[in-house]
């Protein structure tokens with residue numbers, strides 16, 4: 001094929017295309033891999049010191065909670081043994097006569113790194129590790145689920161618009177109108193009772209499923225709205241029309257043209273959603289509708305901590321510090337991710 | 348609108364010298380306006396396109412010119428079937444595609460392509476140039492000889508880009524280069540008709556000529572018919588064999604290049620031409636007619652009765668308000684030159700005895716000056 005740009009020009013002659021000359025100069029090196037917006041984002045993110053540190057901390061938390069059995073094996077403790085009451089451990093007492101931990105800082109010792117729980121003498125280190133595991137992975141599950149739901153619903157509403165969008169919008173409004181915290185508390189027993197005979201013991205896995213369902217049902221709306229508005233603006237872009245002109249199916253347009261462009265807002269939203277879900281799950285356990293004894297759970301540690309606050313304030317220390325660091329880092333990470341995606345937003 | 352006589356469009360009146368590829372008859376698009384409280388209902392319509400007749404021949408380049416908001420893009424989008432026409436027919440090679448669904452359109456899809464106005468929003472920022480140009484082939488299941496990638500590289504070369512740019516992303520290119528990528532994408536399916544919606548108006552003036560030249564060469568070498576949309580006559584002058592002038596949703600004058608540029612009849616075409624700086628290059632006369640239109644295009648929600656141009660026309664008379672002028676070959680026009688006007692101008696672009704000034708402030712100023720010298724003021 002001949003290149004018409006180099007052919008004779010009939011109008012004002014531009015025989016030597018300056019653009020062409022410029023581009024062929026730049027491209028001396030043969031490796032012409034362009035850098036995708038994603039790669040650019042990753043580069044910007046790597047330059048962000050705070051973001052990198054926070055990412056490290058967050059990953060650290062996930063890893064140690066995943067390794068909870070390993071770590072407790074090293075410390076030689078487990079979250080279920082009542083070290084204060086079990087006769088096996090009578091030779092090394094951890095509690096005094098009032099049921100309070102012996103020693104400083106809630107009974108920190110070589111055996112019990114973070115101290116022990118008043119009354120029962122359970123090992124706080126083991127409880128925290130296992131508790132974090134329960135909470136983090138529950139939150140991860142819930143967040144992934146509600147993000148996925150939100151994205152799908154938002155995509156459908158945003159792309160198809162019109163009547164579909166109208167009805168989806170109304171349903172979203174309906175779910176948004178629930179006072180969430182109240183409904184969590186009110187609904188949890190209902191959901192549980194719906195599946196399990198109240199006279200029987202509710203299995204732990206089932207409580208987890210119930211929490212998942214309730215948080216999922218009442219949590220997808222924010223994501224759906226975000227995705228919907230992003231898609232609404234993307235839908236009008238000319239590259240979507242170009243795809244339509246080429247005959248692409250709506251499914252292909254959503255998948256190939258629109259979805260890649262909503263990844264960044266989804267990711268940013270994810271980094272904000274996860275810590276808030278952790279707090280919500282903790283709140284549920286704190287309010288007594290989440291996990292129950294003896295399942296170790298981060299939120300329940302606070303409930304217990306509040307109970308012991310007067311006699312043994314140190315009990316709250318380790319779970320509290322861990323939670324504050326984790327949530328703080330996660331939120332800072334969210335900010336960094338947002339900045340990396342959108343360098344214009346600034347600080 | 349109700350009291351005017353609408354004459355049926357003459358058969359083949361907008362005909363071309365070649366075999367017709369695309370025929371548009373009475374094409375209409377009304378965008379409904381909803382309002383009212385508490386129950387929303389239709390309160391009116393934007394008559395963006397209102398009975399457009401247009402024919403594009405095989406391999407022919409047609410310019411579609413008009414002011415901003417007169418419905419050019421809407422016409423282009425109707426033809427590429429991005430919008431659903433309210434009325435009228437679009438036929439492609441004799442096949443009616445006015446209301447064809449996506450599936451029914453499939454065989455025709457690859458023949459009609461579009462180049463967009465904004466080079467920044469017309470390329471997906473998350474796809475490589477290769478993916479962008481390759482997608483239409485994937486959608487239509489076209490497997491060119493030597494593979495799609497080879498074809499993409501050929502296309503990149505054809506539009507004057509380095510084939511090695513295959514793996515680059517749109518943000519790494521300038522506006523002009525992006526528009527070339529858009530051209531390559533439109534060419535990927537070997538189309539027979541390309542609708543180019545102001546393909547250069549978002550570009551820097553220095554690059555506009557390059558892209559227009561590229562399009563012209565593509566058009567001539569590959570024999571692709573073009574509907575080139577532009578808002579002034581200068582851009583399409585060298586490009587188009589025929590030109591249609593649009594005003595407020597209607598075609599007011601259509602004819603071959605010579606007819607529109609050298610023998611225009613419709614006052615609006617005269618006005619547009621007087622805004623073209625280099626219009627008089629063919630004839631040696633330096634002095635040109637000067638027409639200064641003032642005001643905006645009237646609202647397409649309630650267009651003026653009769654002739655839609657009458658609110659700004661200096662020749663308007665009572666008849667113009669009551670009767671809509673049909674698009675006809677009026678006396679004095681050559682073959683294929685149609686004008687919709689009751690009182691057409693002389694077929695000339697010679698200098699006028701007096702300037703036609705439609706800006707009231709300007710008119711007042713010049714009237715004072717004219718009164719002083721005792722000359723007659725410019726006619727309304």
Ligand SMILES: Nc1ncnc2c1ncn2[C@@H]1O[C@H](COP(=O)(O)OP(=O)(O)OP(=O)(O)O)[C@@H](O)[C@H]1O
Nearest residue numbers: 378393395414415416417418419420421422578647
């Ligand atoms: N989707 C829509 N809904 C309602 N009105 C619309 C829509 N698209 C266009 N219009 C209206 O239709 C009229 C014609 O618009 P169009 O975009 O076709 O003009 P244009 O000739 O392409 O102008 P420009 O030169 O500015 O691109 C305008 O008044 C516009 O407001």
Ligand code: SF4
Nearest residue numbers: 654657660667688689
């Ligand atoms: S029909 Fe009348 S108002 Fe319309 S352009 Fe002709 S002279 Fe002017």
Ligand SMILES: [Mg+2]
Nearest residue numbers: 419420421545
């Ligand atoms: Mg337009």
